[in-house]
Amino acid sequence: MTNGEMADLGNWPVQLALLAILVIAGALILGLQYGRRNTATSRGVFAVATICAMAVLFTPRIAGYLIQRVNGNVATTSPIRLSFDDQSKADVIGKAQQFMGSVIYVPLKVAVDPNRIVTINNVILSIASDDGKPLFLDTISLASGHPLRQVSNVLGGIFDGASNGHKSNYQAVNLPSDVFAKFKNTPGRLSLIYLLSSYAPAATIKATLPFGVPQKVAGFGVCETRLNPVNDQVVDLYCFPATNSSKCIAATVLDPAGASIGAPQTRCSTTSTQWGLNTAALTGPGQLVVELPAANGAGIRPLALTTYKVASHFTQTVVLPRVRLTDLTGSAGS
Incomplete structure (x- = not known):
């Protein structure tokens, strides 16, 4: 238990x-x-x-957040601002996995403090008719194993500075088929209450990791770099985490002078104290922790690895104007 x-x-x-x-x-x-x-x-x-x-x-999971708000452990100022994007004309980039129900897509405006990482823990979905009568209320989980009560973000469950101004911020929600069928053409109000956690930088470590040579990196565990088997101009970062590893990390490539090359790549895990045993476990299939711009694997550059600590837990509510569920089944532009 x-x-x-x-x-x-x-x-x-x-x-x-x-x-x-x-x-x-x-x-x-x-x-x-x-x-x-x-x-x-x-x-x-x-x-x-x-x-x-x-x-x-x-x-209800939101009870824990309300208790923390009373005793002061919930931030009074939010590092992220989520709101309904009523001007969105972009197509949905990527499609959420559709389980046994129907998927709706809610366009979002996202503004994140560039010095923070924000993760989605759960989302409480509420649907009400025009006269305020509740039609549906449920806590939607990001965890696997809940196919009828699952939510996903087309960008992933993590927000950082790269989310700002993204051309397609869409929240995807899997609804039970019977709920969608019953209310799909009913005009009403839909709201999403986000239960969020924010993470602040804790420490930054610079490390040069030669190919295939495991090295102990404080705060991360044992890490090594490997040449990508498909693209010999890409180097993958793998780590076996320490038991006290941070749940969120950022990796940045450095040039010989120590300056950053490109934006940091941030990854988090909200369901385990260890953020991953390898790149796939850490970031999801097909995504890399960091890419080294080294032709044929030569000239591997040092990395700046940043650990993060929990800064606060808080909620954000996104309220949609009068809408039908069927209007949210595709991109807003269509």
Whole structure:
């Protein structure tokens, strides 16, 4: 039950409540059963603890964010601004994986603090009719294994400075087929409540990694570079992470003078304390941590590797004007 997933998603108040229930109940049962042989009371404590633990497990994830807001652990100023892009004319670049339902695409305006990385933990989707009557409400997960309740961003689940001014910021949401079929032509209001985490730079390390020679890099683990098997002008960065590895990293290529070449490549993992065992696990299929502009693998340049730490957890709400679901099934331009 306590696999740490909720804590990884910034929902530590709920995780802490669950742990407290289990620890207190365990201590009581040990004392009652083995100290006084009071089996009947021990069974009662076990039953109450089980009910309370199950209730906590089904606590809406947004509750953890609201608790953190009260005790000051949620940022009062947001490093990102998400809003509905009612002027979007761009096509959807890339298509979200369609599960057993229908996919809608919500065009977004994105403005991110260039010194922060922001990750999406969950999205709460709400659909209401023109008169305010609720039609659908559900928490949509980015995690795999929830095909009917899943959301994805066409750009990925990570926002950074590269998201600013992107020609196609689209939020893709997989809806259950019956929900889409029932309300697809019903004009109404749709809102997306984002449960987000922001990360601030913690430390930057410069390292030169020769081909195929694993080296220990503080804060990252053991890393090495390998020539891309398809393109001999591209070098891939691989790392076996340390147990205390940052969930978000940025990699930048440096020239011989130590100046940056191109924009940093940022990657995060929101579901594991280790951000990846190799490039594919870290960034997703077909994406690289960093590309070295070295012809035929020669002239490998040093890298600047930056680790990030959690800065805050917060929410953002995007409210759409009067719209039909069927209007969001393709790009806004079409």
